[in-house]
Amino acid sequence: MSSSRLRHARTARTTGAVLAAGALLGAATATATPASAAPAAPAAPAPPPAADCSAAYRVEQKLDGGTVWRMCWRYSTDSGLILDKVTYQPPGERAPIRVLNSAKLAQIHVPYDDGNAEYDDLTGAGFGWGLQGLKPGECPGGTITSVKVPDVGKVNGLCTTTRARGHAYRMAADSPGKVWQAQGKDLLVYTVNKVGWYEYISEWRFSSDGMISANVGATGSLSPVDYNATDGRGWPIGKGARDYATSHAHNVFWKLDFGLDGNSKGRVEQFDSKVTPPARDGSPTVKTTRTVVTKELAGDAKNMRWWRVVSQNGKNKDGHARSYEIVPGHTNTYAGRPFTKHDVYFTQARACEQFASNNILDCGRNAPTSVDKWVNGETLTNPAVWVNIGFHHIARDEDQQPMPVHWQGFQLAPRDVTAMNPLTPADLAGQNGAPNLGS
Ligand SMILES: [Cu+2]
8 A cells, every 4th residue: 555565556467376385285195095905894984074185284173062164275475365175064964064165365456545546455466475474472372374475485374273252142941040052163264464554364264153254354554655635535643634644445355166065066046125114004024035146247235135155966954955145244335446346246167267356367368357347148157256345444543553453354154054053952953943832
């Protein structure tokens, strides 16, 4: 966000160092099968498969209630942290359930209100090279992993840890004084990347109830070289009416490749609910409609609208198709560029389409370089999901110094992935669709 950045940030670099650190280590060691195997032991359940990557790139965490999350991480100087092969295994499931094939940031677009600066922090301003080393104190109770950053070297930059979430549920039981309650714990996976004066905490959170949360926290410093907004497009942050920090936006994009139940094909559905006030007496009524998104879509958030990605072949034990719902956090949708105008994009997945703007990969001569242009009427069978959450940053005195972390993000909520709350205590497991009405 400053003159220390590349001034021509929007010019795509010709090469992208997308080589994952993991690739440098060669193939993971295969487990050899002994040639003279002993007679097969009777059906002991196979141990759950570890995520398919070498141990150094594996994240595995058992949480409260017995839920296990597994994934592989890698690092790219263009995208920063990338999580692959993300699986969820709640208690009672014999095998891990694949949720995401891949998840990562897909751009942080930062336009200034005066039109004098506009950055693509990932592919135009060096986000990936700005990986910050973490001290144990900023990864409390966790593990800090060394990340090989091309051209930079090894950085102790990846934190995996757990954090208390508070109540996972609470329910008063029939017998006096008895309460069913559980305290939740989340797996957190995060990095900090410095871009100019800003530092972005890029955080993924996995909960024992199947919820995934993705958030970017902006901290570091306001750009002091932008304390010059005397044109009414800033906010005074020094004494009296001076040092006007120029207002700007942070439009953060994520890209999600779902792989529900191991299938990268998936169906996208949009739900809209229409509320009708009562004509005279009576109560309001609500009609919810489901629209299957059959073609690529640039979607706009709307009151009582939501989307989900539905598994092609996976059903829970109630026979309901598994799905994950996209739950956007608060957003300021920025009308300034075609790619920032919409809140979610569903595009037919294509290997060269990886960044929401300033896409540096080669999609062919004259191919468009932003996600809005990739929505061009193709049938959607293998959806890439793009989430855009914007924050219009009008600075305040409290933003210095250091700037308090401002979070923006979204959640992915499991919807019918399991037949009941995955944390249901055994004594309540019979209450599926037939609640105990008491006596
Ligand atoms: Cu800002």
